[in-house]
Every structure is written in C-alpha cells, then in structure tokens.
Amino acid sequence: MNTFALVCSRCGVRQPFALKGVCSCGGTLLVEFDTERISLSLRDEIQGRPWTMWRYKELLPVSNISRIVTLGEGGTPLLRLERLEKRFGLGPLYSKREELNPTGSFKARGFSSAVTLLNERDIRKVAVNSNGNAASALAAYAAGCGMDAYVFVPKDCPGLIVEECLLYGAHTYLVNGFIQDAGAIVAEGASEQGWFHVGTLKEPGRVEGKKTMGLEIAEQLGWKFPDIVIYPTGGGSGIIGLWRAFLLLKELGWVQGPLPRLISVQEQGCEPVVHRFGGRDAQVGEEHVTASATGLRVPKPPDIELVVSILQQTNGHAVSVSLSEIEAAVQSLGRYGLSASPEGAATWAALLKLKDEQRITAGETIVLFNTSHAGKYMPWKVTQQTPVITSYHDFRYWHSRRS
C-alpha cells in the first residue's frame, strides 16, 4: 500500500501516483507522502543503514525495492570549511560534496530515483535533454539496468562529459542549440521512438532523488536545518527538491525551526530566475544567452514560477555571478583542496557577493552545494565522431545510419 501520491504545486489537486510531471492545469506535479503512515521510529532506524540515498527509501516513491537501480549514490560528505571560515569571517560553513557521487555529479540521485521508477514499470527506453551531467547520469543508470538511453546535449557541452555518455553506451547526440532545443527533439521523438522523456520536471522521480540532498544535510547537522543553503540553479529542480525535503522533515517532526533560506546562484548571461525573482521579465532571448556551457545555462526553466515562489517563501534570494568570478572561485577553492565545477564554484562566488551586500550575518550556518568537480570542465575535444543535429529529423537520419 503506497503512502505517496501526486499533488499539483499550482492548483493543489491530488491524484494517484504516476509517472507524470505536469498537471492538466499546467502546474508541476510533486510527490506527497502520507506522513501519518510513516513509522515514528523511522528516524532512529535509518541510523544503522548503509550510507547511500536509499537509506531514506520509505520517503521515496518506490513501491518495489527489488527494482531499485543503484550505483552507490548519495551519502556524500558535508565538509566543514574551517580555514575558509577563519579567512573570510563567516559563520559555520559547509560544502556538500556532490561530486563524490557515481558519475561525478549530484545528477546521480535524480536518475537513480527516476530510473528506478521506470524500472519498476518495465520501461526499457529512455531519453533526456541535458547540459551534460544529467545525460551522463542517465547513461550510467540506464546502463546499470540494461535500458537503452538516448541523450541530447548542446554541441558545446564539455567534451569529457560527452565522453562519459559514450563510455556508458548511450546513443549520444550534440544539438545545435540550447538545452530547450534538445528538449524539443526529445519531445518530438517520444511517440515514434517510444522513449520515455526524463527531462527536467517531465516526471516526478528526479526531484524526489534531489530531495535526498536535503534529507542528508539535515541528518548530517544532527537533524537541524542550516540557516542558508546556496544552490546553483539551472532548471531549478534542485531548489524544488531541497524545499520538498525540508517541508517533509518539518511535517514528520524530525526537524524543528524555520526552513533554511534558499539562495539560487546563476551565471550572468543567462539568469532568468534572478530576473524573475527581482520582479523583471524572465525572458532571455537566445541572442542574449552568453553564459558558458554549464548546467546553469537554462534559458527557459520549465516552471520558473515555482522556483521563484520557493525562494520567496523561504526568505531566500537569487544572485548572479560573472564567468570571471566563477573561474576565480574554481581556482580559490582548488587552493584549499576542493575540486569544484563551475556551478559549484558559483556558490562560493555568490557567498562572497552576499557577504559584501551584507545579506549574510556572521554566525549563520551556511551550506554550499558543490554539484560536480573541476575535471569534467577542462576544455576537451571529443575523440569519437558524435553527430551534431538541429532537429528530430536530423536525429532520425543519423540513428538509422548508426543502428
């Protein structure tokens, strides 16, 4: 008997759990748990379990645990950054080391969850649009259970991430365009190809997997919330997942006190969330998208209203940083022994900016999320020929040649 169902974040209507991401009203469907049916002793029971994200399985929408697809994701360190605290005069400061996940990024969590849900339903063909890490994560988890994966990334996706997708055996395509153009190709091909579209917010599993990051940091802080979380924001499903985690922990009574303030960081040159949070039009015309090719570059987040409302509800913020600031942060963090992806480093650049603007008080407990590591983003020319396509029509041409 399931203790979970879907609820629309926009109109509030509930429906039985299914692999749907969008309500008939257009709002994002999220997973809701019947917390009264969750054992009071679960918080203690968890303690003895292996330290992966599936220690929280009763809080994840899985019905058949024998169908879980795992590569050992989650359970990443929450590293105290004492030397940085001293140097910069900041309150307790932590880095959540998401690069220490299978596939080297936090995307492992969303895909362990989503691929598990697909595996429970015997779906064998999956596709995703991505800026890179989601593609390599889908590729790995699909390979982990014998599913056929198709991944579509912008052609300037970091080459080492493309290499990863190829290593994991995904059908890999570079797209002349941005992540949403890749998404259009996946959507267009779904019917004919029979693949399940696992793009951002197309189904509920990925957000649920990301929720485990929030559950973990609370557990690692002794079932307490930090004051502030700074999270690199592209599509924003990480913000949604963290928020769901914190709400759930409150509802379960496992953590007391106010939710953390959620702060999004984006890169200048593609900052729709920052614009909308500031009350401005979020539209980023393609000609104005000048941000670098990382997970942050999402010109059209699928549900920007939801992401912005979460930032507002948590008394959070949204800030953008320049590529120079990001690159400087990668180097600075490296000199402290921390390998940060541009997205992860952006949280450090954001912290410095927020400190300068006095939006952060000394003594506040802050968690920065390091979503991946620096190595993947070293400039790299892919060694195998990988087709560059513009449309679903192009995909069909190449796919038939390569099959």
Next chain:
Amino acid sequence: MNTFALVCSRCGVRQPFALKGVCSCGGTLLVEFDTERISLSLRDEIQGRPWTMWRYKELLPVSNISRIVTLGEGGTPLLRLERLEKRFGLGPLYSKREELNPTGSFKARGFSSAVTLLNERDIRKVAVNSNGNAASALAAYAAGCGMDAYVFVPKDCPGLIVEECLLYGAHTYLVNGFIQDAGAIVAEGASEQGWFHVGTLKEPGRVEGKKTMGLEIAEQLGWKFPDIVIYPTGGGSGIIGLWRAFLLLKELGWVQGPLPRLISVQEQGCEPVVHRFGGRDAQVGEEHVTASATGLRVPKPPDIELVVSILQQTNGHAVSVSLSEIEAAVQSLGRYGLSASPEGAATWAALLKLKDEQRITAGETIVLFNTSHAGKYMPWKVTQQTPVITSYHDFRYWHSRRS
C-alpha cells in the same frame, strides 16, 4: 597514551611510533596496535559515526584528533554487481568504488592519514613521487591544511591528473623517467629543500590510510571477510594495507574465519610482483618496461618481498593482463554503468582470467577494487607549461625561476 607503535615486518623488532618507514635492518616498518587497550564496545560505537574513514580513528595512528586533515574521504560504496554475476556465472561479486573519494581515487585515504600525521608534527613542506593519483591526492590534502606540496610524476602521466595537481596548487614537475627516478629526485632534495618525503613506504601513514579500505569492506559485509580480493598492484602498499586491516580485525575478534585470498593484478610489460610470486627474478630492466602510464607501472616496488609474502600467506595469487584486456574491461564495465580507471578495470580482466584458469570457485564472495575512474585517463595535453626534468639539478633550476 598511545595504543600504537612500530614493528618491523622483516626482523620483528618493535619501536616507539615515529614517522619512519624503514627499519635499520632494511625492512618495512608497520604500525601495530595494542588491541587489549581498545574498547570491546568500539565495534558497536562505530556504527553511529559519520561514514568516512575516520570512523575508525582509534585504529589509526593519530594522537591529536584536532589535527586530522579530512576532505571527506572513505566510506565508499561496496556495490553488488548482480547483473555481472548472472552474466558470467560468478559468486557474490562486489566493486569497492574508490573513485568516489575526494580527488577521485583511493589515494585520498593514504594522504588523509599521512598528511594528518605530518600536520600533528607541524611539518609544512612535503614532496612525493607518483604515477599520478598519489600526486594529486597529496596536492589536495596539503592544500587542505596549508602545507607546501611538491609533486614529481613521469612525463607521460595522464594530463588530467597533472591538471589536478596544478589546480590544488602543488609545485608540479614532470620527470624524464619512471616513478623510481622521480623518487630519486625527491630523496636527493630532501635535505636541501627540507621537504618530507611521502613516497611509498617512506613513512607509515599511507599504509594505515589504505588499511581503512579493508576495515570498510568487512564492515559493509556485516563484519565478514570476502573469500577473495582482487587489487591492482603497483608499489603494493594497498596489498599491505588490506592485509594489516584483516589481521587487525582478527586480532580484535571483530571478524572470524580465514583471511581473504589476496590477488594482485599487474599490467604486462611491468609485472615484477607477478614474476617474483612465480619464483622468478623480479628485475624489470627499464628497456623492458612497456606497460602504459598508470599507477600499475612500478618497476621497482620498495618492498617486493613483503608484498609477495602476503600474497603467499593468504593463499593468494598474482596475475598480469594486457593493455588490450584492460581497455576492453574499461569498455565492458562502462556498459554496466561503472566508470573504471585502467587499474580498476584490470581487476575485472584478472577475474575473467582467473575464472578461465579455474582459480576461482563458483559461490566465492569476491571484491574487486576500483581505484579511480575512467575520466582521468582520457588522453589529454596539459594546458599549462609544466617543466620536464631529469634530475634534482634540473628541479633546482626550474624552482628558482618559478619562485
């Protein structure tokens, strides 16, 4: 009051703990714990601790825990490979995912430990010879506590690993030669430069850090030993560390039954351990070293007798595999969602060979160690100018120019 001291693995003489690696008789000094002074309840106490290698701190030679240098190492997944078991008709099969460590390799453990010991003694300058991963690990852990690191790697070291060293701020030198030639430069410069030589078996901390891999797999298997461990062998300190772990667990009474059979795998073209295990001369003349540039390529392991005697004592084995077999294994494992370094993949190639030779019985529990991930080994041309040197004299020249 310390519960640990040094014992010589060759002559058996005991001495107080110090940062020495070699006995006056020439044998390797190992760390011995007074197990009678270790609390009987420790095994249970450990369970509630954070899942990093320092959960075993009472079993590590640290006196001042406030001086521990950690980036969140250890606590890596032990992943059951059920699909591979079914496909190849093998007994319970696990992969210990050491690539999910800070710096992306198991070397993080040895250096968290060794750098901690140096930090306790206020040593601020360190140097290492390495085939790559040890260098980037030293670089990161030194950066993590503000030590000055000098790393020396063969000039054909994978470029992405060199980039890592640079990111972490290590003084990085490429050597015209093999790992032992780099070691000669470090040794020659120790007095004049005042750096502490953290090369293989030069001090006891690195082996102790590696010991935690053995402690973990026993814990993850429910305080049981696997039947077989297959471990990629360069210098062999991983074999030594695992052996120390298993002996300690027996002595503590935490695990019953025979030690696992330890099996080393090396690459054809540099297999001194395989030769010596087979009763042949271990000498690999430089002109005969044709193995690829990975952690396996150690033509002159510092204490080959000790490594071979451990393999013999555990009724283990030593096997070599070709580069082609390794490359095929990287690809095969990738198709199952696992990113394996050449060294890690070699354990898979070894398993297939041992199965063919019927050295492995169906039903035996086997643990393969994946020491790093595939991404680091993609062919890469380092972007910054990094000096190539042949001697300590060359080092002095470049160092003065760059300071």
